[in-house]
Amino acid sequence: MKLWGIDLGGTKIECAVLDSNNHLAVITRRRLPTEADKGYEHILSQIKKLVDIVSEELGEQPTKLGFATPGVLDPATQTMKNCNTVCMNGKPMHQDLEAILQVPVKLANDANCFALAEALMGAGKHYPDAEVVFGVIMGTGVGGGLVVHGKVIGGQHGIGGEWGHNILEENGEPCYCGKAGCVEKVIAGPALEKYYAEHSGNTLKLKEILDRHLAGIDELATATIERLLEYYGRAISTLTNVIDPNLIVIGGGVGNIDLLYTEGYERIKKYIFNDKKITTPIVKPVLGDSAGVFGAALL
Structure with missing residues (x-):
């Protein structure tokens, strides 16, 4: 099974695909500039462009996607908050990503993603x-x-x-x-x-x-x-x-x-x-x- 993830940074958007059947080996990684100064809708289009590039490379579409975000999705309002990429704040990013990508997505703060990766793939392997x-x-x-x-x-x-x-x-x-x-x-x-x-x-x-x-x-x-x-x-x-x-x-x-x-x-x-x-x-x-x-x- 392939695990697709996207790290949504202020300057770059990175996609990685891991192989869960092979000790989480990295299948591919690709990056595009975020170009956040062009606004929220442009960020969404860059994400879609990156997913399309990786999909073409692998010859298949993702069935679901995880996102590391610079802020957090408020569980009550389902809108983003605390983002240092400020054009994301107040936006229904979870809903918009699912609409543009046509697959289920899961969002988490980038610090949570750091902790998860280190726990399961990094320092945590020694403990x-x-x-x-x-x-x-x-x-x-x-x-x-x-x-x-x-x-x-x-x-x-x-x-x-x-x-x-x-x-x-x-x-x-x-x-x-x-x-x-x-x-x-x-x-x-x-x-x-x-x-x-x-x-x-x-x-x-x-x-x-x-x-x-x-x-x-x-x-x-x-x-x-x-x-x-x-x-x-x-x-x-x-x-x-x-x-x-x-x-x-x-x-x-x-x-x-x-x-x-x-x-x-x-x-x-x-x-x-x-x-x-x-x-x-x-x-x-x-x-x-x-x-x-x-x-x-x-x-």
């Missing part, structure tokens, strides 16, 4: 007994996805896994979601870079800040990384207290910082409701930027 997997995204923003027994948990409002918009710092930076001090406004890459710039008067990329901290030559760089580690410990401890996953996989650019898996891991112990003990494996992803499209296929 076969992990029944509950949380996929963390720490990059330009902060998001996440929850997978239980191989299934995405979307939740009542479709926002399952959205740990990035819990308040982490009282009276912190305003967030686009309407609150202030969200996890995303504290430990996402741009938030950390802003913190350093405001306190040092010098604008640096996060990697440069990290390098200066590791070299021991910049007290404000060290304060910035200390801020990351401390608040990371608090935020992950909250996830653990509520969900207690068997495995946490951290994607995104900030997730590449090795200190998160050593010093950051120790910070979690300060806040976890378990007598300062944690045994949860917290690991880097295996699939790279393939996770979104593979997760879509696995839906």
Whole structure:
């Protein structure tokens, strides 16, 4: 059986087809530009064009399709929300995709697709007994996805896994979601870079800040990384207290910082409701930027 998935990104649309009869081997992958600036209807036409290209290549049409989306389909209104490709917001994308493609489709947030792919095809393969997997995204923003027994948990409002918009710092930076001090406004890459710039008067990329901290030559760089580690410990401890996953996989650019898996891991112990003990494996992803499209296929 062929599993078709589409990752609907801001700049590209990617389709992958997996072979469920052959250890989820990749049969083909194709991409087209999203061209989101041309509007919602154009995005739909690009999706249809891509599906037609892959169908012609394989000599068959899909019988169903999974989609990784930049936002989420609201279960109540059946319209998209929280999309950074803003022309999708408020649109009945599930209905429109089924109409244009003439097959059943299933939509999930891209973070959920990341979590699903890593659970079933990536890091989770090294932890076969992990029944509950949380996929963390720490990059330009902060998001996440929850997978239980191989299934995405979307939740009542479709926002399952959205740990990035819990308040982490009282009276912190305003967030686009309407609150202030969200996890995303504290430990996402741009938030950390802003913190350093405001306190040092010098604008640096996060990697440069990290390098200066590791070299021991910049007290404000060290304060910035200390801020990351401390608040990371608090935020992950909250996830653990509520969900207690068997495995946490951290994607995104900030997730590449090795200190998160050593010093950051120790910070979690300060806040976890378990007598300062944690045994949860917290690991880097295996699939790279393939996770979104593979997760879509696995839906």
